[in-house]
Amino acid sequence: EDKVVQSPLSLVVHEGDTVTLNCSYEVTNFRSLLWYKQEKKAPTFLFMLTSSGIEKKSGRLSSILDKKELFSILNITATQTGDSAVYLCAVGVKVGAQKLVFGQGTRLTINP
């Protein structure tokens, strides 16, 4: 069975800190790894990674994929209170059609 595991499940830091969120996976027919931010209800897309070792950056957020060790990390530098959210990792797998398998999420709280 395809499995995506995120750690930690919950993280509380102070504004300005740097955080690293982890995502490991065991799936068949890997196609991609995606990160989403979920604040209220709808997850919003952050990154899609398909190649190992190539960092993707967007402002203070960055992410990298290691397809040999089967994990990805999401880094957030100089955190702000607006970064407080649940961060979801999803792996795209192709079994017939392609679908996303989500991890359970990391709840990040940034205190002022």
Next chain:
Amino acid sequence: EAGVAQSPRYKIIEKRQSVAFWCNPISGHATLYWYQQILGQGPKLLIQFQNNGVVDDSQLPKDRFSAERLKGVDSTLKIQPAKLEDSAVYLCASSLDRTGAEQFFGPGTRLTVL
């Protein structure tokens, strides 16, 4: 560009009742997904449509859940009869093609079954 629309936003029902959710995807998006997100968990795919055909419904509890996308645009998800464990947020998402690489999510419907 309008996003994925869902209604209702909230629904409270008693167990054994029926409920239906509606989703209108982003215009031109061929692939539509329904997810169930139980509190504290990540979304779980229930069913995936490519235009008006089902491509994956392996995790849909077919004894009580049904979904359709008759004209290849909007979709409805029905639960009949509801159980307590169906309490969750039901998310609809769409993507331009069937690779599903970038899915756009609607605001979801929060269902509470009493």
